[in-house]
Amino acid sequence: MPGARRAAGVRRPHPQPPEEPPAREEQDLLLAAAYVSDAQYNRNIPFETSPQAIRLYYFYNHWTMQAATYFFICIDLSLALFEEPALFPLPFLATSIVEVLCLTAFLGRLVHFAKVTPQMVFWKDTKNICIMLTIVLTLIDLIVYGSLEAVNIHSVRWSRALRPVFLINFPESRQIRRAFRSIRNTLPDILYVFLLFLFSVLMFSLMALKLFGDRGLKTVEGSPYFTNILDIAFELYVLVTTANSPDVMMPAYDFNGWYSLYFITYIIINTYIFMSVFLAVVYNNYRKHLKNEIRKLAYLKRHKMIEAFNLLKVQVGTEFVVKEAQWRRLAKVVAPDISSSHLELLLRVSDEGQKGHVDKMNFLRLADLLNIQVVTINIKRHPLEAWMPRVYQSSASLLVQRMVRHRVFVWVYDVIILVNAIFIALDERNPFISYAEWLFLSLYIIEILLKLYTYEPRSYFGRRQFWNWFDVLIIIAALVATVANTTIQSARKYSSQQILDIVLILRILRLLRVIVSIERFRVIVTTLINIGPAMLTFGGLVLVVYYVFAIIGMEAFHSKVQFFDPNFTAPDALVCGNPALKDSAFARNRYCKNNFNDLASAFILLMELTVVNQWHVLAGGFALVTHQAAKLYFVGFHIVVVILIVNIFIAFILEAFFVAYSLEKSEVETAIEKKIQELGVGIQEEAVQDGKLVDNMDTRDSGFSGDDGDNKRKALKGLYFRIASKKYRTVDALLQQMFESEIAPEDEGPPLDEILNFSPSDICPKNPSFENSA
Amino acid sequence: MPGARRAAGVRRPHPQPPEEPPAREEQDLLLAAAYVSDAQYNRNIPFETSPQAIRLYYFYNHWTMQAATYFFICIDLSLALFEEPALFPLPFLATSIVEVLCLTAFLGRLVHFAKVTPQMVFWKDTKNICIMLTIVLTLIDLIVYGSLEAVNIHSVRWSRALRPVFLINFPESRQIRRAFRSIRNTLPDILYVFLLFLFSVLMFSLMALKLFGDRGLKTVEGSPYFTNILDIAFELYVLVTTANSPDVMMPAYDFNGWYSLYFITYIIINTYIFMSVFLAVVYNNYRKHLKNEIRKLAYLKRHKMIEAFNLLKVQVGTEFVVKEAQWRRLAKVVAPDISSSHLELLLRVSDEGQKGHVDKMNFLRLADLLNIQVVTINIKRHPLEAWMPRVYQSSASLLVQRMVRHRVFVWVYDVIILVNAIFIALDERNPFISYAEWLFLSLYIIEILLKLYTYEPRSYFGRRQFWNWFDVLIIIAALVATVANTTIQSARKYSSQQILDIVLILRILRLLRVIVSIERFRVIVTTLINIGPAMLTFGGLVLVVYYVFAIIGMEAFHSKVQFFDPNFTAPDALVCGNPALKDSAFARNRYCKNNFNDLASAFILLMELTVVNQWHVLAGGFALVTHQAAKLYFVGFHIVVVILIVNIFIAFILEAFFVAYSLEKSEVETAIEKKIQELGVGIQEEAVQDGKLVDNMDTRDSGFSGDDGDNKRKALKGLYFRIASKKYRTVDALLQQMFESEIAPEDEGPPLDEILNFSPSDICPKNPSFENSA
Numbered sequence A, B: 001m002p003g004a005r006r007a008a009g010v011r012r013p014h015p016q017p018p019e020e021p022p023a024r025e026e027q028d029l030l031l032a033a034a035y036v037s038d039a040q041y042n043r044n045i046p047f048e049t050s051p052q053a054i055r056l057y058y059f060y061n062h063w064t065m066q067a068a069t070y071f072f073i074c075i076d077l078s079l080a081l082f083e084e085p086a087l088f089p090l091p092f093l094a095t096s097i098v099e100v101l102c103l104t105a106f107l108g109r110l111v112h113f114a115k116v117t118p119q120m121v122f123w124k125d126t127k128n129i130c131i132m133l134t135i136v137l138t139l140i141d142l143i144v145y146g147s148l149e150a151v152n153i154h155s156v157r158w159s160r161a162l163r164p165v166f167l168i169n170f171p172e173s174r175q176i177r178r179a180f181r182s183i184r185n186t187l188p189d190i191l192y193v194f195l196l197f198l199f200s201v202l203m204f205s206l207m208a209l210k211l212f213g214d215r216g217l218k219t220v221e222g223s224p225y226f227t228n229i230l231d232i233a234f235e236l237y238v239l240v241t242t243a244n245s246p247d248v249m250m251p252a253y254d255f256n257g258w259y260s261l262y263f264i265t266y267i268i269i270n271t272y273i274f275m276s277v278f279l280a281v282v283y284n285n286y287r288k289h290l291k292n293e294i295r296k297l298a299y300l301k302r303h304k305m306i307e308a309f310n311l312l313k314v315q316v317g318t319e320f321v322v323k324e325a326q327w328r329r330l331a332k333v334v335a336p337d338i339s340s341s342h343l344e345l346l347l348r349v350s351d352e353g354q355k356g357h358v359d360k361m362n363f364l365r366l367a368d369l370l371n372i373q374v375v376t377i378n379i380k381r382h383p384l385e386a387w388m389p390r391v392y393q394s395s396a397s398l399l400v401q402r403m404v405r406h407r408v409f410v411w412v413y414d415v416i417i418l419v420n421a422i423f424i425a426l427d428e429r430n431p432f433i434s435y436a437e438w439l440f441l442s443l444y445i446i447e448i449l450l451k452l453y454t455y456e457p458r459s460y461f462g463r464r465q466f467w468n469w470f471d472v473l474i475i476i477a478a479l480v481a482t483v484a485n486t487t488i489q490s491a492r493k494y495s496s497q498q499i500l501d502i503v504l505i506l507r508i509l510r511l512l513r514v515i516v517s518i519e520r521f522r523v524i525v526t527t528l529i530n531i532g533p534a535m536l537t538f539g540g541l542v543l544v545v546y547y548v549f550a551i552i553g554m555e556a557f558h559s560k561v562q563f564f565d566p567n568f569t570a571p572d573a574l575v576c577g578n579p580a581l582k583d584s585a586f587a588r589n590r591y592c593k594n595n596f597n598d599l600a601s602a603f604i605l606l607m608e609l610t611v612v613n614q615w616h617v618l619a620g621g622f623a624l625v626t627h628q629a630a631k632l633y634f635v636g637f638h639i640v641v642v643i644l645i646v647n648i649f650i651a652f653i654l655e656a657f658f659v660a661y662s663l664e665k666s667e668v669e670t671a672i673e674k675k676i677q678e679l680g681v682g683i684q685e686e687a688v689q690d691g692k693l694v695d696n697m698d699t700r701d702s703g704f705s706g707d708d709g710d711n712k713r714k715a716l717k718g719l720y721f722r723i724a725s726k727k728y729r730t731v732d733a734l735l736q737q738m739f740e741s742e743i744a745p746e747d748e749g750p751p752l753d754e755i756l757n758f759s760p761s762d763i764c765p766k767n768p769s770f771e772n773s774a
Helices: A002-010 A023-040 A051-061 A063-081 A092-116 A119-124 A126-150 A158-162 A164-169 A174-215 A229-240 A250-255 A257-312 A324-334 A340-350 A360-364 A366-371 A383-387 A395-405 A407-425 A431-454 A466-492 A497-509 A512-517 A519-557 A571-575 A599-611 A615-625 A630-661 A667-678 A685-689 A693-705 A711-715 A731-742 A752-756 B002-010 B023-040 B051-061 B063-081 B092-116 B119-124 B126-150 B158-162 B164-169 B174-215 B229-240 B250-255 B257-312 B324-334 B340-350 B360-364 B366-371 B383-387 B395-405 B407-425 B431-454 B466-492 B497-509 B512-517 B519-557 B571-575 B599-611 B615-625 B630-661 B667-678 B685-689 B693-705 B711-715 B731-742 B752-756
Strands: A314-316 A319-323 A357-359 A374-378 A719-723 B314-316 B319-323 B357-359 B374-378 B719-723
Touching: A023 A051, A023 A257, A023 A324, A023 A366, A051 A063, A051 A092, A063 A092, A063 A164, A063 A519, A063 A599, A092 A119, A092 A126, A119 A126, A126 A158, A126 A164, A158 A164, A158 A519, A164 A174, A164 A519, A174 A229, A174 A250, A174 A257, A174 A519, A174 A630, A174 B407, A174 B497, A174 B512, A174 B519, A229 A257, A229 A615, A229 A630, A250 A257, A257 A319, A257 A324, A257 A360, A257 A366, A257 A630, A257 B519, A257 B599, A257 B630, A319 A324, A319 A360, A324 A340, A324 A357, A324 A366, A340 A360, A340 A366, A340 A667, A357 A360, A360 A366, A395 A407, A395 A431, A407 A431, A407 A497, A407 A512, A407 B174, A431 A466, A466 A497, A466 A512, A497 B174, A512 A519, A512 B174, A519 A599, A519 A630, A519 B174, A519 B257, A599 A615, A599 A630, A599 B257, A615 A630, A630 B257, B023 B051, B023 B257, B023 B324, B023 B366, B051 B063, B051 B092, B063 B092, B063 B164, B063 B519, B063 B599, B092 B119, B092 B126, B119 B126, B126 B158, B126 B164, B158 B164, B158 B519, B164 B174, B164 B519, B174 B229, B174 B250, B174 B257, B174 B519, B174 B630, B229 B257, B229 B615, B229 B630, B250 B257, B257 B319, B257 B324, B257 B360, B257 B366, B257 B630, B319 B324, B319 B360, B324 B340, B324 B357, B324 B366, B340 B360, B340 B366, B340 B667, B357 B360, B360 B366, B395 B407, B395 B431, B407 B431, B407 B497, B407 B512, B431 B466, B466 B497, B466 B512, B512 B519, B519 B599, B519 B630, B599 B615, B599 B630, B615 B630
Parallel strands: none
Antiparallel strands: A314 A319, A319 A357, A374 A719, B314 B319, B319 B357, B374 B719
16 A cells, blocks of 8 residues: 555646645635544634644644654553552552653643633533543542651552543544533433333342241351341342342242242343343443434534634635635645545545535545545556566466466365364374475465465555465564564473463464454454454443553552462462451352552453453452452442443444445445446456456556546546545544434534533433433 | 223214114125234235135134143143153153143144135245144154153153244244344344454464463363363353353463453454354344344235235225225224224224225225224213212312322322331341231231222223232232231141232332332333334344253253252252262352253253353252263353343343334324314323322313214213333234335335245345344
8 A cells, every 4th residue: 555655656647737826825725624624533622713823733733743642641540550559560659650741741731732722611521620630639649658658657548549530531533522521411211221220120130038047058158048138139130140040049949949930030130131120221321322422423524614714715606615626725724645646536526527626515524535445556567567468478377376366276275274273173292293394384375475476466465465474474473473482492302381381372363364364254253353443432331440450459469369370289378368258159260360569460450350250259269368248249240330331332242243234335435436336447446356457457448548548537547546444543433424314414403502411312302311201 | 991991882882873784794804804803913914715714714813722822832831840750750650641632632733724814825935834733753763762761761751842832833923933034134244343253252262272281371270271172262252251250260360460452452352342243143133034024024014905806896986995984894803892982083094084994095904093092081070970979079078089090199209118128128037027018018007998989980090000909909908918817827836938028029029109109110110011012023033043052951950960958967958969060169169959850940051051150060060960062052041042032032122222212103093183182072191090080081072072973072081091001912913014114105015926035135234144234
């Protein structure tokens, strides 16, 4: 791609030299470009329109500034690795200096933000207040903790739990913020279902107390069974998560078979029905609120584009339009990296009749047009063909090329990969097999070389040829690692564990290639990869929640449970260094390494709690070493993460898959595609993927050069375009595609104030809330 | 309700005496009624139109015949309780005689069916072939098993696993059949995701073998960790179900913290993403196929109604219509129980202009009209008011009535119930508390009596007053049980355990009443109750799958694991009577009662497997006592029940909730409601629910009697109607409401053959299948 772009840049076409604009227009252009850029990236920042503020605003949105902000956020969050209880302990002075540095950076960013936004807006925004408050609180905590530490009193660094506030509240983390807003808005509806669910659990607890309490039953561990209402409620809550099924039922079931009916009823009502209702309520509300957010975004985008249009419009005849030269300069300012041919294509789409100006309707599409990833393919001959045409076109060479392009070539390599898999599964210490590994490695290298010989290298390594890149990187890495390992081994008669592990993983990852050659599988994987970036939002969400819970957990439970090397046979090792754990399920299952003694351990423990199984054993263990109330921490984590966030994750996957199932290209994309086809410069996606690019080129090229009367068309000659519609350039784009179709394209939307105060009930008159539905 | 209907029947209105029809018309009427009845109940049975066949067809659809069929199906299925391995053993001769009886009944039913359907249709229907084949196979199996038994050779009664075929294939179990068809159609799409998922599990297994196999790690039990590829694959499959998390990770995690990344990656990819994708694929396909089925049903209904119309139509002016008298007789034949006032209402809706005939469009709605539950409320005075008006209208009596109707009355009883809950939680052996129970019981009885005094008893016990019925039944049952218990106790100084348990449960169920008085909760509960009947379909589905798996499990695993009374301390008791289980997790967890030694135990065990947790321990136990291949049975069960059926259940709940959220009344219901309102005989649902019926009546009555010039209107006087729209009379109705709105009301649909061969791709041109979506 970079190569293609550079090559296109050489014959940059300027069919109509741009008119020289007066100096005042320069200002308007910059302002309009700021609006368009905001619309393109869905930035929702009201900024001042003075020339100086605009320049500052450009600087504010520059990627270096954003990267710096994220860098400081990362530093700030990772400080927990170095603070007590630490993975890599550093003195308090060091971490506190770094923290103050980070806070200064955040403050600087905030001041910068205050300079570009109108004062009224700045002070009304809770985000900014939140950041300021967190900075102040953190400083106070640092001072208090530091001074207490100086007189040797240990206190709690509580402000560390506030650190994710920075991650949430900086304007760059729109997606995470939106997800949090959706959760907040979903809470009231969930609350009532949750209360009903709690009521049901309590009623069943009461029933269990009466039915089983006086029977004198014993659990497997020999402790009394179902005698205390609080214990029963906890056990039954755990049963909802299925973590203690069927153990919790066994004593009663052993006593009398009919009692199993009690547990089956409980499981059907609370585990199956209530949990599904939670999913339904979360899903429904999440969708409703997301829809509202997206509608807000779409209207804001429209609003900004109209502002930009009003700045640049000139009257031609009866209608206001934007001159082609102005449009061209605007696009260049908004997207400095755009290739001329791409710009030319967009102009053709916007100025359908080639009238030399863009009308309002087409101008408003500019932000969407820029968001569509059009791949410019500069089709060139194979370099070998240019260097030595005689050899490359010889019959032997052509035979090789035909062979490589043949379907059987793929099949043969699939078989080789499968044989390789079997060899991997076999014992490695057999020397014959370790030689075979070299054979496979060379076979794969030969495959890549053959492909590079047959296909044009720059299109083989095209930006969207994910699997080609994957192949080559895996093979090169495996080659390097294997060579390194062999060198070390022969020099020192010892293989490095880390390198060996990496070689093994790389070797097995190669098997993934088989999937790619089966069409059906490739489609599923591609869909999963496409929704991947959007899933990262949930990564952010989970990170925030995990971080807060990890900090709280570290303060509450650190060094209560110790891990000893399994080979170390101290008597303490079996009870994780804490006599309170004697005879507990926690110690019996050897869960000593599941502790809160550093950030990494805490995260892994929280991951185990998210998976749910055995969480009651973990909760029980920590309750034993501290206090029974510790169970509340674990129940709280379950409610927040499993009932809320995991359900939202499932809702998101469902929604994304349904969209993928019924995805239609957006109006704007269709327009571009139509234009590409009209100009005869389109390429079928399959052709590129199957590597038939060069085959197609010949036929296309001849057909195309047949009618080149138009000199603009000439400018595009040798270039091919392809829409990369199925990949979503931004997470927002995917979300918008989910819902944008419902907004009429001609709708100019309500005024700005109204947009910002949308509530979900405005959009869904047909979608009554829970109260009215039954 | 029955009372109301009878009362309405007394003044049966016949404003236009029906014309006497000639004898030939009688035939047409019967045939038309059969069509309408089929359309009403969505029966999809082509029947012959000869007079004799129609009479047989009526007999075939009579409820006694259907009940008898279900009775024999129940008997046939429950035979497994009495056959070896039996809960209540009966000799082989007895069970085989009963089985032959059942088979005869099924054959009879089939022959009856053959008489009413055209022969061509009968022999092309796989359902019938299935039933015949199953009957033959069962007979063969019975004979073979019996003769082998006679010479003392024990063989396998394999045909028992075929018994659910009868449940599925009789025409009455449409819903279950439809669910199975949806599953079958969903399979191909799931298969590819499943293969990909298996591939992923295998790749991770290979990686685990290489990474951990040579480390010499040990599990908590001391067995080698991750050394055999098959064991690893099984462990990793179990990890997908989360049942062995985090235990499976601990040895590797203890060895090196970085290895946790392997497991976290695995869980994210396979547990979270793949399982969500399964849900998405199942949900999407289920919805797609269900939509197709419902469209088929809707067109068939239309088709039948047109047939009926063509039989009865007469020409009036330029259009064909059905005379009012014919329409009236038809409705009476289709719904013999319909009350005259209800019929009158339906006629008013169908014959809007009171022209004395019903046009085609309105005639086609008849089946839908009959399906709408219109509650006829015959408002009468309180019987006490009629008997002794002076006393009932005295100021003291009025004060009592006002008191009972007051909101505070409800609150006071909510407080009483909560106090009661606390008393229940307290120790029961305290005599003061057991006296308090009598106090609470009398308080509740007083409440019911007061309510009966205030509200008209027949409306209090209306068919739709679920919670009133609930109250009264719970209290009466509690009263009877408490009295019985006290009697037994004072007579024999010993309380019966069963009765005590029942009393306890009834006492606690009373607490449910608190929910009813909180509006928000009542709404959620009502929604759940409304989708309850539809959930029963899944009950049928689960029953079929459980039955088949239970029979297979009983044949394979019976008496391998024995349960001994926990107090019995034989050395065998600890290993469930099987030395192979020594030191196994199965025996350690005391899972001996989880066995396949009779049908009930097998069902409970399968329920535990459905809940998933610890299923690997159960599978491991049965693998130890038989063979490692036994694990396949458990994995198969997991795939079928958890991945397929539970996901479909979740999909159904989600869909039903979304429909409930956005439920609009259907066109036909709105027409009836409009008519009810026009006639001024409507009653607000809330008024009835809050018991304000009598209050409203007075005001309404006076307004209504103001204009009764029309004698038809007089016929309706004193009667009030209410649409019970939110309850679904049949499961089909709910499903149809989900999708029917998408079919245009004027569409006559394609010809019959085409309808029967619809495929889902016909309806969803905008919903491309997976292959095209990425």
